[in-house]
Amino acid sequence: MDPRPTAPRVPATARDLSSIFAPRSVAVIGASRDPGKVGHAIFRNVLEDFQGVVYPVNPNAPAIRGVRSYPSVLEIPDPLDLAIIIVPAASVRAVLDECGRKGVRGVVIISAGFRESGPAGRRREEEVVAAVQQYGFALVGPNCLGVLNTDPGVRLNATFARAMPAAGNIAFLSQSGALTTAVLDYARARGIGFSKLVSLGNKADVTELDLLAALRDDPRTDVILLYLEELTDGQRFIGLCREITGEIAHPKPILAVKSGRTPAGARAVSSHTGSLAGSDEVYDAVFLQSGVLRVDSVEELFHYAVAFANQPIPSGRRLAIVTNAGGPGIMAADAAVRQGLELAAFAEGTKQALRLALPAEAAIDNPVDVVGDAQHDRYQAALRAVLRDPASDGAIVLLTPQAVTDIEQIAGVVAEEARAAQHHAAQGGGRKPVLASFMGLVDVSGGVRVLEEAHIPHYGFPEDAVRAFAAMTRYAEWVRRPRTEVRVFPVDRGAAVDVVQPAPRGVFVRETLAFRLLEAYGFPLAPWAEAASAEEAVIRASAIGFPVALKVLSPQIIHKVDVGGIRLDLTAPSEVRAAYEEMMADIARRQPAAAVEGVIVQKMMPGVETILGINRDPQFGPILMFGLGGIYVEVFKDVTFRLAPIRELGAQRMVESIKAAQILRGVRGRPPADLDALLECIERLSQLAVDIPQIAELDINPLMVLPAGQGAAVVDARLRLLEETGVRGQGLGVGKSGGTADT
């Protein structure tokens, strides 16, 4: 599957945030003379580096740090682009009015005491939103740490973090202000450079979506880091991130920590799909469909960011390892295998070059062990050989500080060979990242400095380097994935509307309605018919063909099995008749109050039992589920989720991603299942989910997938429609089959 060019999409115009990121003049409202106060720290930080003009605003101080202070922005004699507000929450609205009258375009509210702090705060935040609407501010916060831009023409540190980080190509958006301080401190010590940093706060106006659009267009940003606790709009997030990570001229990787992974509490859901689609699974789906690499910790965020910010993404997953010690080499190789990487199998010419350059006791297979007494010459020869080999996609260099190891020189040749590899790539080879782990801390520190200056990402432990390389390959595969579209099938939407419109809301509807809805959308159903008597059941069964099942039809009977309302594998008319009569007798005995309308007669279907489902998430819209049925879903929870709509490739990836996928490919003498039919069902389900927004939950369980070429068949389905109020003004057919979709 070669990458093929896609039609470029017109990028949505980003909102103008220039007043936030590149103001010419800034007022710090609530600037303080007291060095222990945030209002002092922020003014000091802006003053220290800012390339424009900064005005302290404080009615009680003539000057702050020697700079003339103003009692109000209205007194500032010059035009003002940006206001940083640190006054108590109760005074913010008045300050905003002054800013509005002053013609300020950008506002950052540091102050807390808004939505996060109860009803009074919530009202104050509503006032902030009203001021935004009134004056047209771009407003960051409230309840945030501030914003920071290292652009040499701006150099704005409007945060209370203690020092400006180095300029770099990494942007960081964080929903936790506190975390931002730690991150800045960590980055400063590690020499990690940022382009921009924004603490999102309560997102009263500017959201992660506005900022992502701005970062998409920011030539100083190559890598975007996110720390999120929730998303503003899942579908727009997916659309924008897909564009940034894969569709623009120079795609930018996005790495995200989404905290709050603990399982969602008890929720009022009764379908499989609903009960399994915890918020974390939905976020996993969102990130997967966005091309965003989800990571588990801030540490990983940095480890990966440093790799992406400094090295090219590889063309494949074939890693070369060069080491001066066996143990770390093995550990790196183990980690590589665990991460799904391959150890590059070197060409004979490469091995010959290694044999010539290295002593007899060296290992010339991957990992290449240049042996404990190696100095820079051996490292250089080995690294050059493995990087020039077309069988490798990148290299990790490991070093342990031995008696004669010339650590800084080795760092120098690593940098040199990494550069040479990029030069080589420019002449037609693939681009090959080089990462390093010089183990230890004190002895290797000089070498580490040389590496960092040369933009060779360095990791304290080999496993971290390997994980970073693996993250790069995952992103590379995302960028190079084949682009597919959302297939739109001809369906009978009118018939579907006719089913849904009069159906009861908020409860599971009778199975026959679910069947008719699925038929309207072109799903293959196991042949079925209704029958109101034993005689009719026999006639229907004979028409359908044996073996058949009987399932009782009664609005009062929820758990059919418990009352004897299901009979399977009936192979002859006499069995059907007997089963019908027994069933009615059983039900009359076990649930005498149930009004029985008859039965569904349905053909028994062989094949692999799968489950497909829709669950409508209040925030993200329809979620699709796929898994193998029965034990697999119930015990192993071996299911996967995506937001609808889903593209062709997305449906394929769903099927491939479950652990039991092998069963569909045929095991234990079973023939391979009809994957084309299964994929079509998943894609039709996506279309249905988008088209009919009244669907709250739908389980197709099971969908029997027959052997290849023989199709699939819906055997059972449970459908619940949203309460009338749940549709929230969405008329029928407002869905958008062709919108944002998966891979």
Next chain:
Amino acid sequence: MDPRPTAPRVPATARDLSSIFAPRSVAVIGASRDPGKVGHAIFRNVLEDFQGVVYPVNPNAPAIRGVRSYPSVLEIPDPLDLAIIIVPAASVRAVLDECGRKGVRGVVIISAGFRESGPAGRRREEEVVAAVQQYGFALVGPNCLGVLNTDPGVRLNATFARAMPAAGNIAFLSQSGALTTAVLDYARARGIGFSKLVSLGNKADVTELDLLAALRDDPRTDVILLYLEELTDGQRFIGLCREITGEIAHPKPILAVKSGRTPAGARAVSSHTGSLAGSDEVYDAVFLQSGVLRVDSVEELFHYAVAFANQPIPSGRRLAIVTNAGGPGIMAADAAVRQGLELAAFAEGTKQALRLALPAEAAIDNPVDVVGDAQHDRYQAALRAVLRDPASDGAIVLLTPQAVTDIEQIAGVVAEEARAAQHHAAQGGGRKPVLASFMGLVDVSGGVRVLEEAHIPHYGFPEDAVRAFAAMTRYAEWVRRPRTEVRVFPVDRGAAVDVVQPAPRGVFVRETLAFRLLEAYGFPLAPWAEAASAEEAVIRASAIGFPVALKVLSPQIIHKVDVGGIRLDLTAPSEVRAAYEEMMADIARRQPAAAVEGVIVQKMMPGVETILGINRDPQFGPILMFGLGGIYVEVFKDVTFRLAPIRELGAQRMVESIKAAQILRGVRGRPPADLDALLECIERLSQLAVDIPQIAELDINPLMVLPAGQGAAVVDARLRLLEETGVRGQGLGVGKSGGTADT
């Protein structure tokens, strides 16, 4: 299941390694005047700290670093305990002879050029072994980095690592010398103290077992770290580690990195058990049965070691988190849930105390958020409250450096409250570890120093602190596990020997032999009989009871299904007769050359399909496997392994540890399975594996487990005996049912 005291075992006497660890005099043979040489570095290192006498030995130098040199150890006028040898490999044997004549007791050979470097090296290593036997040395190496002991009465740094680490209670044994240098460097920078450190090298004499026994008895060692590439003796390793980690008066945790996790290459095995028991799975079993915590990287090794070395192990897994920022608190809570920890649910009194001490906007549920402007008073009150709550088993303190955060004072109160908690514990409460993560690097460094000095383990990121806490709870659970014994069932060993003795070797034997072997060991078998004609099959089936299966008996037919040699679910005599005749016809057509001896008639059994197996590992002896049969073993590889023999608790843990265990407990309306019967089968299999060492591979597949109270039934079994040469002198019955065993 409360812990119950076990009869103390008589600890095996450790080998005397005092000449290695606590010599009064040391000769450095091959000491060099050249500062670039290892022979110089080691002499310098010994000289610098050693509390005894050190003699350089070098025939070509009158003195090294001002110390009089001797041409040979024989010239040294005083008694000599330990010789460190750095001369070229070819000269080592001569030097050893001189050491022997001198009466040296301990030897460390640093020099490489032995077993690791081809046939000539291997011969040289044999000479070293011969010298050990001749002179009775305790010998470490060759091809190692050396040994190190920080005991203030000794202070021996006989390594070429650049500086002596701090004294501490952690011992480190490493099979990678190079890694040792990195580890020392890392530890030095982090202020991590060691008791002893040994680079194992080629293990020509002293092995990890000798050293573990010495460390067991070493009062200066509380935590043992291992880096291993292979084990010398799995069974002895298990026995010794179980003793150290759980049976001695003050058990010591052992943490191990075992590298070489990549899957074993193609191996000549044909059973399920054999094909699934890769070396890594076997090592997992060894570590599990040893009480050794296996970790994936040197970084984890350190993270956990610091926790174990400085804090008590907790009584349970209920973690309290105190933070000054929401984001990191959520991240820690997420990590805790992922690690199987619980968030402590505080008592009302605790919440009341927190309400009193903290501002209104603080979060008083776990994680406790003391809010961004918190200073040490709030941290102290919060930490005290959560540590005093009986609902918590320990705490993690998180800090982000905010504007007013008094970081060092906070570190101080964390230390104070951790100490108070230990004091509290001494008065009857449980012991509660306190770990910390002060995020960032520069700003928090002062606080981190305070923490480290107070023995509060510190981690750069919250997740690492959580993982360390989780490792402590895992170890705590190991120490407190109920002790069980290996059950010995009355079996008919004579009958088993009669089956095995005359059976063919190296091939799969006929099923009837496997059945008889299992019957001799008291396994329940699905009722079965042989039949040589259709008529006889009908008679047997009627005696057994319907439904039955027929399986062809023919030594030439390996894959019975492929030739129509299996007929299932036969419910009447007529069906048996017809099936027999069809089967014979099919086989005559499909495999006419096969000599057919008749069929096995076997009762069809309901129940849950499980698989049990034995695979004899050349190094570790019999390995037991358990899993659910069919798809579960083939697709999900949902199986678990243990070395035989296995104790009662070990068998339980095997059953509990598979993902599909829930199926045995009853799902989808199925009754719970007869776990007692299953456990007894696993334990009988263990006894069989130990008693009959000729078994190379045995699969019981399936063992049908019936509903609770109804037992289990072996349906199929495949048995292969070792080639005659494979038994290597082990007579029948040399197994040791009561020996080393699992949990």
